């Protein structure tokens with residue numbers, strides 16, 4: 001399963017844990033369930049967790065830009081969580097940090113019952 | 117200049133999305149004896165992924181055509197990679213190579229493929245003829261000293 005999605009009603013946050021390589025082949029199957037959840041919940045925050053993404057190319061950048069547009073149009077914000085060094089490198093190259101905050105939390109704590 | 121080729125391989129495969137991953141794994145397996153560092157391997161895989169994806173989404177838009185991937189290991193830990201298609205070709209290569217230029221914005225393409233290939237390799241050359249296809253060649257020198265046969 002390439003994406004697991006959680007919703008925390010208290011903080012109005014959708015968390016999408018992505019996994020596996022993100023390329024043109026896998027991007028569409030990640031995009032659809034995330035967008036569906038966002039349109040259903042209309043959250044204030046969309047968190048994309050990259051902890052289990054070992055590889056990403058420009059298709060992943062397109063995925064992030066597209067989700068950023070979607071959540072920004074809804075008045076919310078995008079947060080990218082825990083990208084690995086190789087994935088981070090390409091995010092930096094693409095200037096993803098201008099669209100969203102990139103956060104690292106080694107020690108996951110529980111926020112509103114949600115694993116973050 | 118005649119290059120001394122220490123090892124080489126050529127793969128021909130149809131431009132199916134599943135083969136993006138296959139191409140990355142094939143190249144990383146082939147260059148493994150050079151013992152590339154983790155970041156070098158990641159960058160080379162990304163560059164290959166960009167070139168192969170471009171064949172699939174742009175060159176053979178709406179169809180599935182053949183992609184030829186060639187890798188040569190040259191002296192002094194240099195890796196030569198070429199990705200060739202017989203697709204639609206690129207009318208204005210300089211324009212296509214500009215960061216953020218894309219002909220497929222509605223498909224969430226960022227227009228960063230060439231920019232990524234350029235920054236993850238030491239040399240990127242693009243040759244193309246509209247109607248007959250495109251060849252992308254990349255050269256990347258690995259940091260490690262001389263390669264040995266796996267040892």
Ligand SMILES: Nc1ncnc2c1ncn2[C@@H]1O[C@H](COP(=O)(O)OP(=O)(O)OP(=O)(O)O)[C@@H](O)[C@H]1O
Pocket residue numbers: 058059062166170171174175176201203204205206212213217218219220224225226227228229230231250
């Ligand atoms: N092999 C090819 N055949 C035909 N056109 C190509 C090919 N490769 C690239 N192009 C053209 O060059 C443009 C720029 O390519 P580039 O890889 O930089 O961006 P992109 O593929 O549009 O977006 P991204 O790579 O960020 O997903 C493409 O939009 C396309 O028009």
Ligand SMILES: [Mg+2]
Pocket residue numbers: 058166169170228229230
């Ligand atoms: Mg591209």
